[in-house]
Amino acid sequence: MSFDKSGEGYERELWARVRARLKASVGEDVFASWFQRLELEEVVADLAHLSAPTRFLCSWVQSNYSDRLLEAFQQDAPEVARLQLTQRVNGQARVRLAPKPEQASSAQPEAPEQPKVTAPSQAPRLVHDNSANKGDALAGSAIDQRMTFDTFVAGGPNEIALGVARQVANAVINGTVSYNPVYLHSSVGLGKSHLLNAIAHAASAADSTRTIVYLTADHFMYSFITAVKSQSAIAFKEWLRRVDLLLIDDMQFLQGKSATEFGHTLGTLLTGAKQVVVAADAPPRDLELVDDRLRSRLSGGLVVPITGFDYELRRGIVQRRADQAHARFGVQFPSAVIDYIARAVVSNGRDLDGAVNRLVAGYQLTGELITVPMAENKLADLVRTRDARKVRIEDILKMVSRHYKVPRTELLSARRSRDVVRPRQIAMYLAKILTARSLPEIGRRFGGRDHTTVLHSVRKVEQLMRDDSELCQEIELLKRMLEE
Template structure:
């Protein structure tokens, strides 16, 4: 490829990226497209690369047509998008099977099986850093989530102290509490602490094999390994880590949950540190085997409670100081106090409240005042007195009301005395919680989201035809929200 051809392709890629950003929005673009690179355009095939196997697979499966359309606006001859894995600036094998003409011998060391595409040593993955392995090296670590940026208070001081101790012990090749299980509702800092542990341990000892995985990421790689017939290699890789951090444990299900149980047992036997975070105590994770829940409960279980006023004020003050440093924008003490008193849900809503006021100031030119905060944050404040209903609460209430054992609601039984209460429970979960349909399905015995949608629509129709049922469900709603 000549210099002029290379320059033309770079300009083309710049235009395509701009179209994608305008099409999908800033957030989606940053998540899935920002780290893609154009390698070359040969004939009618666009060759792109991504830094992780997960990103390759996800973009190829979900966005290939959109990318193709963006290219065709400039060049109608483009027919295919081909995404490869990029390692240290180079390309490795494609995610699609190679044709016989493309196949070539792969050099391996010590007679290793070349079909097992697993890095020799898992490493901490940092965003904005040159990738050193594929997606099996873990989920991306957020560089902003360190111990220094964590706002401490009475609600989270125990969890913070334990997290610091874990990082210090891991760097010194010792284990204090194992496993450690941190749980809280959303937005109270679980993920921040796991990221901070990874950062601190890696900085103290860069040779440590540290893996941070979300439950979805863990499931993706286990399923992919099974499909590649390299599950043994995946298990062997995972058991060689020094520090394993699993986030959003409540989403783990199926065979990958069983595999996590085996991995947990192996790591604990080998005195390797394991830290898990979830939105409920171990005993409430019904998708996990009883032995796994017992193992998790037998370690150190650390809850993070709801934030008190002082901690909320500290969080808002920290965010306001960041805004002042970046934009020169002043948040009066009265506004900070108002946000801390009015927004009582969780830390993300506090950040969101500050962001809304920044946007309101920039768009309207209004000074940041309490009246502006009252107007801008009205919906956050209206919801502050509403009780957060959990799926677990719904299961217990429906089980008690209809005299159906809780485990029957989660089972595969199809008898009428079980199906109807189960459908009502799914309807209430959709109506009273912020969980998505797939999430609700997972909590109801690993059901598909289409099953949940069918149940919701079925109950809605029954309520239209049956006034007594409508009153009964409204009563359940009131009891759950009290």
């Protein structure tokens, strides 16, 4: 069916036909991911100008679907031989094309014509692109503008990690590779994410041409799964392997096929002399959900621990936060209060930040001056709280195996005899209450069992503990031994 190419609605009807053709060609899911938010701005001579809400979407479509788009246009408008995609800002395309022929005598183009979009281009640099829509698989994790080297408080426990982070940033700026990969690990709140953000800031500020990608592990998994669902996994892998600096945070949450894919990507990046920095809450050997090959690769780089903060570093952090509160709110922190917080709150940096925030809020809401007695009252639940020892499922298996004299292999087996089932149920119960692992994760660690099996075991042990005081004491003993 033909339609009037001279009418006012020509472009609107043309775009409707192209969209319908694309949807039928690629399917609903792919269309919704990559074409739904495209708009046809205008058709000028042999050039169709499209716009998208993000730079990433522009780059992804032109890199992976430009030929298919052009083919869809040419079925109704064979004169269209080129495509151009630009980003929309506040609902309007940043770059307009040359005016239509009838307007050429009275108007000038607002900007020079952009390069033709006929071949895949480099993927977007994402370190500053935090405006991407949440639906974009590779929009990147947001960079915290406050986390720079200038705002990082250095001290004995973190000075090596800080030095390594600065060296990595300088190497990226100079186009070289420092240690690779770099693996930072510590318990929560000790500055790992701050250093990753600081590296990204420093490297991108010095050289904006570098392709720098910061992703949390859950964002990496989401990106990979989305790419697989949209049948663009190969393009996803190729995009990720073109980066100059890859920063992955919270590595301990990477699992399954995403962990396998990250292992392959890591190997490619190392072979290509690209820089990788990873942060996690445990050393590589303790990453229970990743395979041995990936653990080996991570261990083969530079592994840098950040230990618990000493008094001097805690005081430095509190002093920095107190100075910021004074500059922002006019709140005075006496030296004695800063000393008290540094000595009393010993868990992590986030609790130190929270302590200062509580006192500032108390002052603003009640007008009460910040004193040591006030701090003692407001911070009672934070005082001298220490992180319990991180218990791993492997530790639980070893402890239960030794205590009940049941081989570890039997605990993971399919055997249903009473002398194996009861210790296995107790081990699952301990894994549920002593670790942050989900029921499906625990099931996988116990021989690939279903999460409903784990839930049944937990409830069974809870019932037995209510009815059997000796078992209750026995399990409490196991808990104390695991937490020591």
